Amino acid sequence: MESSSGSKVLMSGNEAIARGALEAGICFCASYPGTPSTEIAAALMKSSQNHDIYVEWSVNEKVALEACVAASWAGIPALCSMKSLGLNVAADFLLNVNLSGTGAGGVVLVVCDDPRGHSSSNEQDSRFYAKAAYLPLLEPSTCQQAKDVISIALALSQKHRIPVIVRSTTRLSHSRSVVKLREIASATCTTSEELANAPYNVPNPHLKHQELGMKLKEIAQDFEKSKLNSVSGGENTDTLIIASGVAFRYTKEAVDLLNIPSVQIVNLLTSHPLPQKDVVDWIKNRQKVLFVEEVDPFIEDGVLAIAAELHLDEIPTFSGKRNGVVPFFGELDTNTVMDALRSIQGIPQKHQDEQDLNTLKLARQMLIPRRLTFCAGCTHRNVYWALGRVKRRIKEGLIVTGDIGCYSLGVFYNEAMNTMQAMGSGIGTASGLGQLERFGLKQKVVTVAGDSTFFHACLPGLVNAKHKNANMTFLILDNSTTAMTGFQPNPGTSKQRLGNTVVSIESIVRAIEPSHFEIINAVDIDAMIETIHKAVEIDGLKVILVNSVCRLEEQRLGKTHEEFSRVVVDINLCKGENCRICTDQFSCLAIGWNENLKKAEVIENLCIRCGACIPVCPHDAIKGAEP
Amino acid sequence: MKNQYNILIAGVGGQGNLVCGCVLAEAALQQGLTPTTGETFGASRRGGTVLTHLRLDADDLGPLIPREQLDLLLGLEPLESLRAAVDLATSRTTAIISMTKIETPESIAGKVKYPEITEIKRSLRAICGKVYSLDPGRIFAETGTRRALNAYMLGAMVTSGVTSLTEEHILRAIQTTLKEWDLNRVAFEAGKKDFRSLVDL
Ligand code: SF4
Ligand code: SF4
Numbered sequence: 001m002e003s004s005s006g007s008k009v010l011m012s013g014n015e016a017i018a019r020g021a022l023e024a025g026i027c028f029c030a031s032y033p034g035t036p037s038t039e040i041a042a043a044l045m046k047s048s049q050n051h052d053i054y055v056e057w058s059v060n061e062k063v064a065l066e067a068c069v070a071a072s073w074a075g076i077p078a079l080c081s082m083k084s085l086g087l088n089v090a091a092d093f094l095l096n097v098n099l100s101g102t103g104a105g106g107v108v109l110v111v112c113d114d115p116r117g118h119s120s121s122n123e124q125d126s127r128f129y130a131k132a133a134y135l136p137l138l139e140p141s142t143c144q145q146a147k148d149v150i151s152i153a154l155a156l157s158q159k160h161r162i163p164v165i166v167r168s169t170t171r172l173s174h175s176r177s178v179v180k181l182r183e184i185a186s187a188t189c190t191t192s193e194e195l196a197n198a199p200y201n202v203p204n205p206h207l208k209h210q211e212l213g214m215k216l217k218e219i220a221q222d223f224e225k226s227k228l229n230s231v232s233g234g235e236n237t238d239t240l241i242i243a244s245g246v247a248f249r250y251t252k253e254a255v256d257l258l259n260i261p262s263v264q265i266v267n268l269l270t271s272h273p274l275p276q277k278d279v280v281d282w283i284k285n286r287q288k289v290l291f292v293e294e295v296d297p298f299i300e301d302g303v304l305a306i307a308a309e310l311h312l313d314e315i316p317t318f319s320g321k322r323n324g325v326v327p328f329f330g331e332l333d334t335n336t337v338m339d340a341l342r343s344i345q346g347i348p349q350k351h352q353d354e355q356d357l358n359t360l361k362l363a364r365q366m367l368i369p370r371r372l373t374f375c376a377g378c379t380h381r382n383v384y385w386a387l388g389r390v391k392r393r394i395k396e397g398l399i400v401t402g403d404i405g406c407y408s409l410g411v412f413y414n415e416a417m418n419t420m421q422a423m424g425s426g427i428g429t430a431s432g433l434g435q436l437e438r439f440g441l442k443q444k445v446v447t448v449a450g451d452s453t454f455f456h457a458c459l460p461g462l463v464n465a466k467h468k469n470a471n472m473t474f475l476i477l478d479n480s481t482t483a484m485t486g487f488q489p490n491p492g493t494s495k496q497r498l499g500n501t502v503v504s505i506e507s508i509v510r511a512i513e514p515s516h517f518e519i520i521n522a523v524d525i526d527a528m529i530e531t532i533h534k535a536v537e538i539d540g541l542k543v544i545l546v547n548s549v550c551r552l553e554e555q556r557l558g559k560t561h562e563e564f565s566r567v568v569v570d571i572n573l574c575k576g577e578n579c580r581i582c583t584d585q586f587s588c589l590a591i592g593w594n595e596n597l598k599k600a601e602v603i604e605n606l607c608i609r610c611g612a613c614i615p616v617c618p619h620d621a622i623k624g625a626e627p
Numbered sequence: 628m629k630n631q632y633n634i635l636i637a638g639v640g641g642q643g644n645l646v647c648g649c650v651l652a653e654a655a656l657q658q659g660l661t662p663t664t665g666e667t668f669g670a671s672r673r674g675g676t677v678l679t680h681l682r683l684d685a686d687d688l689g690p691l692i693p694r695e696q697l698d699l700l701l702g703l704e705p706l707e708s709l710r711a712a713v714d715l716a717t718s719r720t721t722a723i724i725s726m727t728k729i730e731t732p733e734s735i736a737g738k739v740k741y742p743e744i745t746e747i748k749r750s751l752r753a754i755c756g757k758v759y760s761l762d763p764g765r766i767f768a769e770t771g772t773r774r775a776l777n778a779y780m781l782g783a784m785v786t787s788g789v790t791s792l793t794e795e796h797i798l799r800a801i802q803t804t805l806k807e808w809d810l811n812r813v814a815f816e817a818g819k820k821d822f823r824s825l826v827d828l
Contacts (some may be wrong), residue, residue, distance in 0.1 A: 010652050098716075118667070141687070175665045175690030176649070176664040176666070177690075249687055252688065256697075300819060333691050334693035338693070359753045363750040363754060366742040366746060366747065367706070368733065369731070370639065370676050580737075591736070592730075592735040592736065592738025593735070595737065
């Protein structure tokens with residue numbers, strides 16, 4: 001990040017975006033962690049030790065964007081990074097401030113989409129926000145472009161006083177390649193004398209809308225004159241490919257591997273607004289046009305709308321996600337682009353050798369899955385185990401709603417979690433379910449959320465539940481870190497960055513005055529079962545703060561468990577194959593099966609000696625070893 | 628188009644797969660090439676499958692290796708190596724694999740059986756052009772840790788001579804990218820030696 005101008009270094013797309021921010025002179029960054037965007041703000045946070053920039057992990061994406069826009073109003077250039085789903089949270093503000101306008105400082109909004117949902121619960125294409133909000137959107141393809149585009153976006157924002165969106169995807173954000181650096185901006189930032197003029201939309205939002213529409217037209221014309229989009233490949237060919245983002249790189253390789261160099265490729269950086277005149281020049285009088293873009297037919301639809309203005313005989317055959325030549329779901333790669341090209345160019349599919357297919361089939365049969373589970377000793381497992389036991393005691397049954405964090409894995413753990421959508425939607429849905437007794441709902445309602453999610457999106461739901469007296473139990477799994485995305489501190493974390501203050505979850509909950517409140521320790525499974533059971537049976541809003549531990553965070557901080565006594569299985573007491581509760585149901589990673597003895601065993605080098613499994617064994621076979 | 632050389636590092640979260648990719652990419656960069664790597668994150672810390680794609684001189688090609696284009700499969704774990712081979716390897720592929728297995732949560736719990744190593748080897752041989760199986764057990768025992776597996780595998784890789792990356796550049800990249808130079812140096816030499824004894828057989 002700190003290498004000097006002119007040097008060529010290996011950088012991930014996210015690091016390149018962060019470096020681009022430094023080169024562009026950005027002095028303010030606010031973000032909420034979310035894969036695949038996290039490393040942008042993380043890298044800038046590291047750089048803030050050497051440069052005079054302010055970087056924060058905000059409580060959520062909306063607050064992050066609001067903070068960044070406010071900085072721009074006061075003349076400070078700002079960058080706001082988030083994942084796809086984060087933009088949904090920030091969208092309410094975005095679709096207002098696009099009209100009000102950002103300030104002289106300028107705001108770059110980086111959104112990282114996650115095609116295929118590698119680390120997300122959907123695979124949304126966030127580019128539609130650019131359309132909804134009438135905002136320019138740039139899509140870099142390479143790490144170099146990812147860096148360079150930030151200065152361009154900032155200048156554009158400063159000129160037109162609107163946020164400029166930069167869209168990345170997982171394969172750009174998390175790939176590394178060689179980037180040539182420029183000088184880091186040396187000028188220091190100072191706030192302007194006055195805040196931006198009248199940043200609000202009333203009384204005539206429609207006129208602001210008109211004004212914004214005009215800005216967007218002007219920007220489209222600027223894009224036409226710019227050199228931001230490039231055309232490569234053969235000349236005067238029948239076939240044109242319009243590709244954006246990392247998909248452009250797949251396209252280039254697909255064309256190379258199929259050896260069809262005469263095809264022309266447009267690398268479109270300015271996905272919104274489209275450079276209308278250029279688009280007409282590109283597509284006019286071609287026979288075929290293929291669109292290659294990640295997730296939705298965004299550019300495709302834009303180009304089709306422009307094509308409607310052409311003469312009939314000038315209109316090519318369009319292929320892409322609309323006609324199914326490119327799959328409309330999932331992530332693209334070079335092979336999918338090759339398949340699309342084969343299909344439109346009439347190149348036969350490669351014949352697969354029978355014997356090879358058979359070999360692969362046999363190999364596949366051997367592959368056992370390597371599923372994600374909670375870490376050894378993870379306290380989330382204990383909570384779900386306890387919930388499972390409570391469920392058995394309550395004849396009406398339990399509904400457990402949840403949301404996003406490491407604890408989402410609860411949906412895979414004995415179906416302990418029944419629902420899982422957006423940040424904070426566990427408590428929102430529970431507060432709805434908590435009203436349904438009047439219509440006959442029998443089950444008791446329980447919801448879980450982690451500490452970072454609690455601050456991010458649970459507060460309105462919690463207040464609503466209290467205000468409406470929803471009948472439900474809220475478990476806050478507080479492990480004091482944002483573990484899922486790499487241990488970013490949140491307001492509840494005990495150890496804070498310099499200048500930040502701890503905000504106590506306990507005090508917030510007590511202030512809301514639930515009908516019942518308890519604090520419990522997630523390592524003690526027996527106590528948890530009793531406490532949760534008791535709470536579930538009481539009427540009204542019950543809150544249990546579950547003091548939890550992230551074992552990865554412990555490991556990262558160098559904590560060892562040597563001082564605790566070993567946990568072992570007494571093979572004389574273990575019932576073996578007839579039982580298997582600890583391996584098959586509780587499933588701590590550190591409990592294995594001894595094939596020779598046909599008994600359970602604790603795997604020394606994985607076990608962190610938390611002792612949580614001791615009460616899990618109904619036959620008292622698991623115990624602390626004598627010291 | 629330039630001739631591409633594509634390396635896939637296959638392993639399990641926590642094995643240092645990503646840093647291994649960084650070492651190779653750094654070595655390639657120092658040799659004047661333009662590498663690109665693609666990394667899988669997220670699940671990586673939690674014991675899932677981790678793949679690092681490395682294209683030694685890619686310019687701006689995509690980070691993911693297309694089917695049938697894999698030159699070297701550097702396997703840190705047998706089951707994950709086979710999984711990767713099924714997706715990407717062909718007779719063009721040389722595989723250099725550590726045969727020390729890491730059981731899955733389900734196989735530890737005795738719910739499924741981890742496949743026999745001899746079966747994995749046989750299957751790899753049927754899919755890949757060449758397969759070298761290594762046993763880092765000795766170096767794990769000697770150093771008392773599995774942390775130096777990457778350096779060990781890189782030592783083996785250099786000795787195989789399959790890539791254009793030189794020993795000098797890889798060693799320098801290990802020194803700048805990995806911690807624990809002494810440990811890694813020892814493991815690197817062990818990897819070289821073990822590979823040589825494989826070929827001598
Ligand atoms: S729960 Fe107890 S008795 Fe049952 S298999 Fe495990 S150790 Fe043996
Ligand atoms: S003590 Fe029991 S629950 Fe805790 S890590 Fe060891 S085996 Fe797992």
